[in-house]
Amino acid sequence: KAGVTQTPRYLIKTRGQQVTLSCSPISGHRSVSWYQQTPGQGLQFLFEYFSETQRNKGNFPGRFSGRQFSNSRSEMNVSTLELGDSALYLCASSPGPAQAIQETQYFGPGTRLLVL
Amino acid sequence: AQSVSQHNHHVILSEAASLELGCNYSYGGTVNLFWYVQYPGQHLQLLLKYFSGDPLVKGIKGFEAEFIKSKFSFNLRKPSVQWSDTAEYFCAVRAAGNKLTFGGGTRVLVKP
Numbered sequence A: 001k002a003g004v005t006q007t008p009r010y011l012i013k014t015r016g017q018q019v020t021l022s023c024s025p026i027s028g029h030r031s032v033s034w035y036q037q038t039p040g041q042g043l044q045f046l047f048e049y050f051s052e053t054q055r056n057k058g059n060f061p062g063r064f065s066g067r068q069f070s071n072s073r074s075e076m077n078v079s080t081l082e083l084g085d086s087a088l089y090l091c092a093s094s095p096g097p098a099q100a101i102q103e104t105q106y107f108g109p110g111t112r113l114l115v116l
Numbered sequence B: 001a002q003s004v005s006q007h008n009h010h011v012i013l014s015e016a017a018s019l020e021l022g023c024n025y026s027y028g029g030t031v032n033l034f035w036y037v038q039y040p041g042q043h044l045q046l047l048l049k050y051f052s053g054d055p056l057v058k059g060i061k062g063f064e065a066e067f068i069k070s071k072f073s074f075n076l077r078k079p080s081v082q083w084s085d086t087a088e089y090f091c092a093v094r095a096a097g098n099k100l101t102f103g104g105g106t107r108v109l110v111k112p
Helices: none
Strands: A006-007 A010-013 A019-024 A031-036 A042-050 A054-055 A064-066 A072-079 A087-094 A110-116 B010-014 B019-021 B031-038 B045-050 B056-058 B064-068 B073-079 B087-095 B106-111
Touching: A006 A087, A010 A019, A010 A042, A031 A072, A042 A064, A054 A064, A064 B010, A072 B106, A087 B106, B010 B019, B019 B106, B031 B064, B045 B056, B045 B064, B045 B073, B073 B087
Parallel strands: A010 A110, B010 B106
Antiparallel strands: A006 A019, A019 A072, A031 A042, A031 A087, A042 A054, A064 A072, A087 A110, B019 B073, B031 B045, B031 B087, B056 B064, B064 B073, B087 B106
8 A cells, every 4th residue: 555645745935925735645544634843843733634524633823724635635734834834744644533542643754844 | 631751852872782762641541652763864654552452562673662551651662773773763642532642752873
């Protein structure tokens, strides 16, 4: 089975712009979670989608949003980019809801976003 | 809220040395426990996981971890490291119904 794929792998944007990141989960997985990884804050949970519904959200401003399509692919959008949004954005998929007991998340390679 | 702490931020050791990375969490109920590894330039990979049963869990690449419920700990061990074990290691915990929470990570450098 192919793993979790994320596109693009690298992105450079300027402050104030918006960006859309894409994630394709492992075939058959219905849950997609997004994380932000930075040297200072580590891995922080953004949100999770299961069956096209957002099930859980982390403590990020409303500029961060996402959605999931019927084929389980997910997109994450960040509007009005700030310098502090520079990070590695990771997507993870699991067969069932990510918060369910005994679910395992599998991670993609990430999209590295640099905001200038 | 659940939290996860990894005691060592950086570990440097020589090949063939033994490795033990500490992980403690704060949640009293049923938890799922994970160790992930991120090799340089690569994505997060699952090393091992504990859901229930035998508290000594064996994972890939010779790693094992022991769940000690009374100490809220899930320490990772490897008896003899190789240069290729140079990576960042993350402990993660999930209580039922909650999001996966990661520790801050431990960077391990194995000198050849």
